[in-house]
Amino acid sequence: xxxxxxxxxxxxxxxxxxxxxxxxxxxxxxxxxxxxxxxxxxxxxxxxxxxxxxxxxxxxxxxxxxxxxxxxxxxxxxxxxxxxxxxxxxxxxxxxxxxxxxxxxxxxxxxxxxxxxxxxxxxxxxxxxxxxxxxxxxxxxxxxxxxxxxxxxxxxxxxxxxxxxxxxxxxxxxxxxxxxxxxxxxxxxxxxxxxxxxxxxxxxxxxxxxxxxxxxxxxxxxxxxxxxxxxxxxxxxxxxxxxxxxxxxxxxxxxxxxxxxxxxxxxxxxxxxxxxxxxxxxxxxxxxxxxxxxxxxxxxxxxxxxxxxxxxxxxxxxxxxxxxxxxxxxxxxxxxxxxxxxxxxxxxxxxxxxxxxxxxxxxxxxxxxxxxxxxxxxxxxxxxxxxxxxxxxxxxxxxxxxxxxxxx
Amino acid sequence: xxxxxxxxxxxxxxxxxxxxxxxxxxxxxxxxxxxxxxxxxxxxxxxxxxxxxxxxxxxxxxxxxxxxxxxxxxxxxxxxxxxxxxxxxxxxxxxxxxxxxxxxxxxxxxxxxxxxxxxxxxxxxxxxxxxxxxxxxxxxxxxxxxxxxxxxxxxxxxxxxxxxxxxxxxxxxxxxxxxxxxxxxxxxxxxxxxxxxxxxxxxxxxxxxxxxxxxxxxxxxxxxxxxxxxxxxxxxxxxxxxxxxxxxxxxxxxxxxxxxxxxxxxxxxxxxxxxxxxxxxxxxxxxxxxxxxxxxxxxxxxxxxxxxxxxxxxxxxxxxxxxxxxxxxxxxxxxxxxxxxxxxxxxxxxxxxxxxxxxxxxxxxxxxxxxxxxxxxxxxxxxxxxxxxxxxxxxxxxxxxxxxxxxx
Ligand SMILES: Nc1ncnc2c1ncn2[C@@H]1O[C@H](COP(=O)(O)OP(=O)(O)O)[C@@H](O)[C@H]1O
Ligand SMILES: Nc1ncnc2c1ncn2[C@@H]1O[C@H](COP(=O)(O)OP(=O)(O)O)[C@@H](O)[C@H]1O
Ligand SMILES: [Mg+2]
Ligand SMILES: [Mg+2]
Numbered sequence: 001x002x003x004x005x006x007x008x009x010x011x012x013x014x015x016x017x018x019x020x021x022x023x024x025x026x027x028x029x030x031x032x033x034x035x036x037x038x039x040x041x042x043x044x045x046x047x048x049x050x051x052x053x054x055x056x057x058x059x060x061x062x063x064x065x066x067x068x069x070x071x072x073x074x075x076x077x078x079x080x081x082x083x084x085x086x087x088x089x090x091x092x093x094x095x096x097x098x099x100x101x102x103x104x105x106x107x108x109x110x111x112x113x114x115x116x117x118x119x120x121x122x123x124x125x126x127x128x129x130x131x132x133x134x135x136x137x138x139x140x141x142x143x144x145x146x147x148x149x150x151x152x153x154x155x156x157x158x159x160x161x162x163x164x165x166x167x168x169x170x171x172x173x174x175x176x177x178x179x180x181x182x183x184x185x186x187x188x189x190x191x192x193x194x195x196x197x198x199x200x201x202x203x204x205x206x207x208x209x210x211x212x213x214x215x216x217x218x219x220x221x222x223x224x225x226x227x228x229x230x231x232x233x234x235x236x237x238x239x240x241x242x243x244x245x246x247x248x249x250x251x252x253x254x255x256x257x258x259x260x261x262x263x264x265x266x267x268x269x270x271x272x273x274x275x276x277x278x279x280x281x282x283x284x285x286x287x288x289x290x291x292x293x294x295x296x297x298x299x300x301x302x303x304x305x306x307x308x309x310x311x312x313x314x315x316x317x318x319x320x321x322x323x324x325x326x327x328x329x330x331x332x333x334x335x336x337x338x339x340x341x342x343x344x345x346x347x348x349x350x351x352x353x354x355x356x357x358x359x360x361x362x363x364x365x366x367x368x369x370x371x372x373x374x375x376x377x378x379x380x381x382x383x384x385x386x387x388x389x390x391x392x393x394x395x396x397x398x399x400x401x402x403x404x405x406x407x408x
Numbered sequence: 409x410x411x412x413x414x415x416x417x418x419x420x421x422x423x424x425x426x427x428x429x430x431x432x433x434x435x436x437x438x439x440x441x442x443x444x445x446x447x448x449x450x451x452x453x454x455x456x457x458x459x460x461x462x463x464x465x466x467x468x469x470x471x472x473x474x475x476x477x478x479x480x481x482x483x484x485x486x487x488x489x490x491x492x493x494x495x496x497x498x499x500x501x502x503x504x505x506x507x508x509x510x511x512x513x514x515x516x517x518x519x520x521x522x523x524x525x526x527x528x529x530x531x532x533x534x535x536x537x538x539x540x541x542x543x544x545x546x547x548x549x550x551x552x553x554x555x556x557x558x559x560x561x562x563x564x565x566x567x568x569x570x571x572x573x574x575x576x577x578x579x580x581x582x583x584x585x586x587x588x589x590x591x592x593x594x595x596x597x598x599x600x601x602x603x604x605x606x607x608x609x610x611x612x613x614x615x616x617x618x619x620x621x622x623x624x625x626x627x628x629x630x631x632x633x634x635x636x637x638x639x640x641x642x643x644x645x646x647x648x649x650x651x652x653x654x655x656x657x658x659x660x661x662x663x664x665x666x667x668x669x670x671x672x673x674x675x676x677x678x679x680x681x682x683x684x685x686x687x688x689x690x691x692x693x694x695x696x697x698x699x700x701x702x703x704x705x706x707x708x709x710x711x712x713x714x715x716x717x718x719x720x721x722x723x724x725x726x727x728x729x730x731x732x733x734x735x736x737x738x739x740x741x742x743x744x745x746x747x748x749x750x751x752x753x754x755x756x757x758x759x760x761x762x763x764x765x766x767x768x769x770x771x772x773x774x775x776x777x778x779x780x781x782x783x784x785x786x787x788x789x790x791x792x793x794x795x796x797x798x799x800x801x802x803x804x805x806x807x808x809x810x811x812x813x814x815x816x
Contacts, residue, residue, distance in 0.1 A: 010459075012458075012460035012464065012465065013460075013465050013466070014465070015766070015768030015769070016768075016770050017747055017748045018748065018749065018766070018768065019749060031446060032446075032447070034446060034466075035443055035446045035447055038439060038440075038442060038443045038446075038466045039443055039702075039763075039765045039766075040764065040765075040766060041748075041764075041765075041767065041778065043465065043466070043768075051418075052421075056420065056468070057420065057421050057422070057423060057451065057468055058442075058445075058451070059468060060464070060465055060466055060467060060468055060470070062468070217760075294447075295706075298703075298763070298783065299760075299763075307756075312752065312753055312756060313753060313757045313760065314756075314760065315756065315761070316760040320728045320729065339425055340449075341425065341426065341427060341720075345720055345721060348715075348720060348721035348723065352625075352707075352721065352722065352724040353706055353723070353724040353726070355706070355707075356448065357447045357448075357449075358423070358426070358447075358449025359449065360424075360426070360449050360451075361423070362424050370449065375706065375728065
């Protein structure tokens with residue numbers, strides 16, 4: 001802490017009369033907000049950890065600092081019309097302090113807490129009648145044993161805070177395994193909760209944006225395919241849903257946004273079990289399952305997020321194609337010998353319709369390096385194209401059976 | 409000249425392993441290239457006249473300098489994988505010098521000359537059999553008088569170089585008027601040409617991208633509506649053309665790109681006269697009549713331009729909607745009292761489907777401040793929405809008859 005911020009702030013980066021949004025965090029979400037800010041004529045000041053981070057690379061007003069340091073936060077938000085986030089990890093006490101000083105923070109910590117703490121989220125969603133798996137606080141090995149029996153051993157243990165991409169989620173398959181894990185994690189000081197492990201048909205994501213004034217617009221619900229806890233694919237709209245099911249999921253996302261006072265973009269991750277839906281978790285920012293909107297929706301989630309946090313009217317969330325598929329580009333175990341531009345060239349040569357989005361990051365196993373969006377009319381064909389393109393970008397070789405091999 | 413460049417060059421702005429494109433010029437075209445560079449993971453270094461110019465505002469690697477100064481140009485292109493342009497005004501002798509030094513300039517001066525000098529362009533197009541209006545070099549009042557008679561007084565006088573938005577185009581209505589004008593302009597050292605003033609039905613624009621390797625992809629031909637020499641609206645695809653007419657215009661743009669060795673995006677401005685087409689002029693960069701591609705085409709002209717100058721495979725130019733309309737936002741004589749954000753809010757409240765693009769420029773009469781894109785299915789409805797939105801952004805008041813009042 002107390003890292004002195006290296007302020008490379010640049011007043012020339014901000015257009016006359018147009019709002020400035022301070023974005024805390026320097027990842028690909030902040031980067032893609034900049035893409036949309038440019039077109040809106042707004043501008044972004046990024047609080048970044050490093051000058052060559054994904055977002056800092058592409059912004060003209062970058063402040064290098066630490067998002068857990070109130071001094072750095074104060075410098076980053078100075079003069080901004082709104083403050084928003086690339087991630088959920090800014091300490092809420094700092095946000096409360098900024099709000100007390102008159103800073104316009106969106107979403108507010110009173111909403112953010114439900115994206116930060118999975119137990120607090122589960123309790124609140126239960127209160128508002130949103131469908132959630134059975135769950136319990138786990139403060140001891142005994143709590144764990146009791147819950148294990150309650151759910152007949154179908155248990156999912158979760159770190160309450162700080163998890164991402166499946167880190168912080170465990171599926172112990174015995175009471176003993178659960179006990180050992182709980183004991184270890186509690187002794188490390190990790191606050192825990194458990195929930196019923198659902199045998200879901202698939203995962204869905206219902207995304208919505210809401211403004212401080214209360215305007216709300218959902219996008220169509222999408223199917224999201226995870227592999228090892230990481231989102232690898234999103235299909236928009238989710239195939240095979242009845243109108244009634246779609247509407248139910250969209251209404252759920254709207255009611256969660258309203259009940260929790262969310263502003264900006266909200267992603268409601270869902271499990272589909274025999275046509276019923278249960279909420280998994282919430283994200284209060286643009287989300288991996290919303291990247292398809294860049295090509296597939298009139299208003300992308302990044303533009304909508306900026307408009308929402310500025311309390312501007314929201315844009316149309318109509319789709320531009322019968323189907324849009326997003327496939328993530330993740331670092332493989334071994335970096336391909338072919339250069340990244342060489343891989344792009346091969347992909348584009350074969351698929352002129354593949355929209356490659358890269359985040360400016362160095363190759364590292366498991367790292368989210370980019371994504372590919374493809375719009376189309378046939379679901380399976382579009383999925384195949386997106387998957388084959390993403391696979392080539394990851395591995396430097398074609399594997400057209402990639403889609404069939406993915407865990408579902 | 410010899411202005412020392414203030415190099416704010418920022419190595420951290422460039423992603424590992426990804427190409428750097430040096431863009432000469434700091435206007436909205438360079439700005440919108442940055443939007444696409446971010447998503448491609450490439451990066452842009454801008455040679456800008458001022459740190460708060462349209463493009464400099466949004467780029468992380470900005471060099472302040474003078475594009476007519478070879479020293480500034482050298483610094484701007486240092487280490488870049490390709491060099492391209494926001495405008496046509498870089499002296500060709502400097503570009504030749506850079507090429508001799510091994511710099512990858514795209515498009516090359518051997519092609520650029522046809523976008524810089526309207527007489528050279530007319531001659532070359534005539535040679536390759538492209539349909540052009542009758543024309544003549546005007547080096548004296550006598551030349552002008554001879555040509556006036558040749559075209560029965562239907563004369564259009566043009567400055568050979570440096571014209572834009574109708575500056576540098578005159579329609580004298582008498583032989584005397586023409587003579588006086590020619591005398592004045594020649595005495596001021598303005599090189600001139602004249603061509604037949606065509607009574608066109610409408611103006612069209614055929615856009616295409618071409619790579620150094622020779623891949624070519626046209627977009628659908630659009631109708632472009634000018635008012636006072638400035639493009640105010642583009643309708644994509646151009647309504648009411650037969651398949652055969654479309655194909656002829658697209659083929660023409662392809663053959664011009666190939667014959668002239670154009671690389672990057674080429675706009676071929678056309679006049680439609682009784683179903684026949686004639687070439688007006690050429691632009692070798694993204695063009696106002698191609699802004700619709702940001703929302704209406706799988707690949708926008710800005711992404712395509714970057715891919716083309718890097719000799720990457722080109723993207724699909726399929727449309728995403730039955731019709732996309734672009735309406736320009738130009739500064740009116742008087743700046744509205746309502747703030748620019750206030751105007752955006754009103755437009756979005758009424759038209760959630762209106763995509764507003766702003767260039768970060770201060771308000772000035774006649775200045776291109778931004779544009780609005782609207783995708784739709786009904787041509788007249790979509791035109792009305794785009795026009796009403798643009799009108800409000802310009803004037804701060806509604807005028808739904810705006811479209812009908814425009815000169816056609
Ligand atoms: N209760 C559950 N039942 C079955 N699978 C689950 C459950 N909770 C999480 N998962 C699986 O683990 C993934 C990651 O869990 P999640 O709580 O979303 O953590 P993260 O914060 O890492 O995204 C989910 O997308 C899902 O595939
Ligand atoms: N030969 C012509 N006949 C009729 N109108 C013309 C002719 N040439 C130009 N114009 C009109 O003037 C506008 C501007 O001319 P152009 O040569 O394109 O100049 P600029 O470089 O300013 O765009 C055209 O878009 C068209 O409306
Ligand atoms: Mg999750
Ligand atoms: Mg013109």
